[in-house]
Amino acid sequence: MGNLLTVGSVAFDTIETPFGKAERILGGAGTYISLTASYFRKPVQLVSVVGNDFRQRDLAMMEEAGIDISGVQQKTDEKSFFWAGKYFNDMNHRDTLETQLNVLGTFDPVIPESYKDCDYLMLGNLSPAVQQQVIDRLPSRPKLVVMDTMNFWISSFMDDLKTVIGNVDVLIINEEEARQLTGQYSLVVAAREINAMGPNIVVIKKGEHGALLFYHGQIFFVPALPLEVVFDPTGAGDTFAGGFIGHIARKDSTSFETMKEAMVYGSAMASFCVEKFGVEGILNRSNEEIENRVKLFRSLVQ
């Protein structure tokens, strides 16, 4: 088993879907990633920042799940990051109604001494400058550095973003973002251009259409589970990343075989995520439930 460090936002979300509305619930990429990865490897070391409005019970719940929160700074003079969004009927499109950066605006990631023996680093979606700082502040290079990003950084911080991309082993990105980043429509060609930017390995998430792994010239595909109801897609991508890196850290391997399994675990966890509001779908899952879900994925293509 390898040590796992993740960085990402721990925040509040207000989410509206055709099925209902949830106000100021626990959210953030760092939350989804670490909660999910904790099913595969405990502890998950988390670097993040929250504000004076953050609920102690949420932190306590995360600790209980197996997350080491000694790297989560608590600012007394600012509020937590807040995002509000609304999904449309098809659940594939959403409007951002509000973004309050708050503590994230001045986030200076501090990595506790106890985190510094890092084997696997998962850079959740954050400002590329902060992602790069985390890499720089580790005393030695991890075995594998995985990063996630989003369209906002591609549109407005391309230079910073390219610097980080040049320093990671795996880029996880969604279909539209891969096209936006490279200007290529074909995902095969887009993945090759991302390889040329640095990462040897590229994961392209296609939402309800599954995900592709481009691994040193080989391709693996995992479908999304056809679901009757997608209740809330928030955090599905982060959950995927958490399952992906969690399984890799558990296996302490970066082989094609391990990464293929990691794609399936990531997808299985994401399928739990979208069935409920916020993090609810990824809480209190048994190993048996997870393994049964993984079996469903396997039977879908066999």
Add this chain to the structure above:
Amino acid sequence: MGNLLTVGSVAFDTIETPFGKAERILGGAGTYISLTASYFRKPVQLVSVVGNDFRQRDLAMMEEAGIDISGVQQKTDEKSFFWAGKYFNDMNHRDTLETQLNVLGTFDPVIPESYKDCDYLMLGNLSPAVQQQVIDRLPSRPKLVVMDTMNFWISSFMDDLKTVIGNVDVLIINEEEARQLTGQYSLVVAAREINAMGPNIVVIKKGEHGALLFYHGQIFFVPALPLEVVFDPTGAGDTFAGGFIGHIARKDSTSFETMKEAMVYGSAMASFCVEKFGVEGILNRSNEEIENRVKLFRSLVQ
């Protein structure tokens, strides 16, 4: 091996893509279906109609490929069905520039005596009234009736369409059309509603995102091959249907196992189709090429 009868248009297409333009090339659902199915089962019995402008060399080529064209009527007083379309940069959207029904406007399908011992019937995309006539004109019920349709018939001929759907075993339909037909966004729920209309088996094509088979409560998924270049998507859905029914007729089986294989063969043939203009991609393929392409599909998910 079971006898295979297919009905569908044999026509001319003018196609414009970002890669070029091809004028009045051989096209039509019946053409793509029968050419593809002929790799799996010879002869493929074809019921169709062409006009006085049709090229004998195209008919000769189809015959040579193993298609029985004794059911293809040749009208001396009308022209062949003609379609012109233009694809946009992402290749997922197209505009129809022109549709000339010509011989299809009065198509009265005649089924030669030699076709009447039909095991497998593939109803290519056509007016639902004509599809129903073909079913009615067979002296006995085939082992399996598969139909394809499109948005045009759903929008304007829903009653006729529902009659045919009520009389088939398998409906092949694309994602948007499944949603349009049922008013359901979830494909799982849409497939269940289509089951309630008649067909026990539903195939939902998702284009570059693969295809789903709903078989008596079980689900199978086949991805599309990630391709560097999609040259011309015209006929890909018909080619899929041709590979699907062709493999089923070859195996003379309607088991879940056979249909799963048929999904992979259909997808493999469709991946050849989109690599070239018109039918060019599905001509002169060797069994070895087809089996190698099928292996690529298997390796993608294993």
